[in-house]
Amino acid sequence: MPDYAPTIMWFRDDLRLADNPALSAAVAAGPVVCVYIHDPALKRGGAEKWWLHGALEALDADLRARGGQLCLMAGAEQDCLTWLAHALGARGVEWNRRYAGPARTRDAAIKTALKAGGLTAQSHPGNMLHEPWQVRTKQGGAFRVFTPWWRAVQAMGTPLPPLPVPHGLNAALAAAPVPDAVTERLVKLADLSLRSTTPDWAAGLRATWQPGEAAARERLDTFVAERLPGYAATRDLPAQPATSGLSPCLRFGHVSPRQVWHAVEARGTGDRDSASFLSELGWRDFAHSTLFEFPDMATRSLRPEFDAMPWRTDPAGLRAWQRGRTGYPIIDAGMRELWHTGCMHNRVRMIVASFLTKHLLLDWRVGEQWFADTLVDADVASNPFNWQWVAGCGLDAAPYFRIFNPVLQGEKFDPEGAYVRHWVPEIARLPGRAIHTPWKADLPAGTGYPMPMVDLAGGRARALAAWKAL
Numbered sequence: 001m002p003d004y005a006p007t008i009m010w011f012r013d014d015l016r017l018a019d020n021p022a023l024s025a026a027v028a029a030g031p032v033v034c035v036y037i038h039d040p041a042l043k044r045g046g047a048e049k050w051w052l053h054g055a056l057e058a059l060d061a062d063l064r065a066r067g068g069q070l071c072l073m074a075g076a077e078q079d080c081l082t083w084l085a086h087a088l089g090a091r092g093v094e095w096n097r098r099y100a101g102p103a104r105t106r107d108a109a110i111k112t113a114l115k116a117g118g119l120t121a122q123s124h125p126g127n128m129l130h131e132p133w134q135v136r137t138k139q140g141g142a143f144r145v146f147t148p149w150w151r152a153v154q155a156m157g158t159p160l161p162p163l164p165v166p167h168g169l170n171a172a173l174a175a176a177p178v179p180d181a182v183t184e185r186l187v188k189l190a191d192l193s194l195r196s197t198t199p200d201w202a203a204g205l206r207a208t209w210q211p212g213e214a215a216a217r218e219r220l221d222t223f224v225a226e227r228l229p230g231y232a233a234t235r236d237l238p239a240q241p242a243t244s245g246l247s248p249c250l251r252f253g254h255v256s257p258r259q260v261w262h263a264v265e266a267r268g269t270g271d272r273d274s275a276s277f278l279s280e281l282g283w284r285d286f287a288h289s290t291l292f293e294f295p296d297m298a299t300r301s302l303r304p305e306f307d308a309m310p311w312r313t314d315p316a317g318l319r320a321w322q323r324g325r326t327g328y329p330i331i332d333a334g335m336r337e338l339w340h341t342g343c344m345h346n347r348v349r350m351i352v353a354s355f356l357t358k359h360l361l362l363d364w365r366v367g368e369q370w371f372a373d374t375l376v377d378a379d380v381a382s383n384p385f386n387w388q389w390v391a392g393c394g395l396d397a398a399p400y401f402r403i404f405n406p407v408l409q410g411e412k413f414d415p416e417g418a419y420v421r422h423w424v425p426e427i428a429r430l431p432g433r434a435i436h437t438p439w440k441a442d443l444p445a446g447t448g449y450p451m452p453m454v455d456l457a458g459g460r461a462r463a464l465a466a467w468k469a470l
């Protein structure tokens, strides 16, 4: 048993050193050992795993630069944590909260077990602007609709200022060397097999993203300085680099929403661009708050009448959608962007989700799962929340009868066709708006671009009939 009593900092969805309340609390208590636990039994998407590998690598490098390290363990979280606490003779464990039902259940059990063993176990608010239970209606209940929820958030004023990297972190890390018995139980990052090399499908992700806190901070600063001015007018145009690209950084906690808020506020929040951007950031909190109230949001329609929806089964149609071969250019561009970069523009996410759940009448959960596997920002709250929003089965959702026409959406939001031309090169020669209706053009033989997989009017009528019969 070591002759010191360190505190364990348990990193989860908060892979950063700055504005990390749990880390600050751990450092304030004395020597600190940092750990990340990978439970292979918990399902993770391919793109998410790719990002996690880079994120853990970056955090370990940041800790090593300060004289520490990130201890990596593999197995059930409770088993790993109780073993580690015992082996270190730790005084306690600190972590930032998660909001998904299963994670909350695990955290509660771990807290009970640690406390029963005589340790301290403290959870902190590190991943949202406000905790879900802090934003309440006048009657004390949870909000179900975004706009009043957002008004209530704004009435609460500026969220708490972000914390700096804890003063004394280096000393706290140096004071807690990891004993050999622990080192022997640790795993190497490569052993987690988070990045598959056979086949190596991640070239597009590597070219697009750099996981880690430093890269996220740079992304935030560049966005606020260069792209926030004009955000409100351009955020819906997928051909323009108008949005922040911060979603995976927020998902993995390389930046906190409070840091983002304050970076925007430092520039001034009175203008339309800042207001628009902060309300988007608000949707992230609202999605997590909704998940907190409805832990089965990823698997159950929040409007129960949708349980009777006659969703179709169509493996070939689903595959055409996944691969970007529907014959509708804006859909195919989005799905190919997703496959290549692990991301997709928000407007296009809405269009492809509407097409799947309405024109193809496929279950929103099927689309949600594909996104969960392919998005680097795949998020336990934002993904199902937004799928339910588009599919019309969420609490505060677009009505089901609002069916996006992919041609009109393409013409409106990609008027020059630049976005489609980039991702669907086989029809790039079509001029201007004609790119959104390639079946009307005289494409040369051998272009290989498919004809539309579904008639838009027919698909729309089928969807509306199914919905009206609920």
Ligand SMILES: Cc1cc2nc3c(=O)[nH]c(=O)nc-3n(C[C@H](O)[C@H](O)[C@H](O)COP(=O)(O)OP(=O)(O)OC[C@H]3O[C@@H](n4cnc5c(N)ncnc54)[C@H](O)[C@@H]3O)c2cc1C
Pocket (backbone or CB within 6 Å): 235, 243, 244, 245, 246, 247, 248, 250, 251, 277, 280, 281, 282, 283, 284, 285, 287, 344, 345, 346, 347, 349, 350, 353, 371, 375, 377, 378, 379, 380, 382, 383, 384, 386, 387, 390
């Ligand atoms: C069907 C569908 C699935 C989605 N799945 C996810 C997901 O798994 N993970 C995810 O982070 N976002 C998801 N979104 C929301 C949104 O598309 C992305 O957050 C956004 O495209 C990320 O790009 P950005 O960081 O450049 O956004 P910006 O426009 O720069 O917005 C700033 C931040 O606000 C948050 N945000 C913006 N819009 C939303 C929204 N509608 N809901 C929740 N948070 C939002 C994100 O954290 C984002 O990084 C989904 C949207 C749809 C329609």
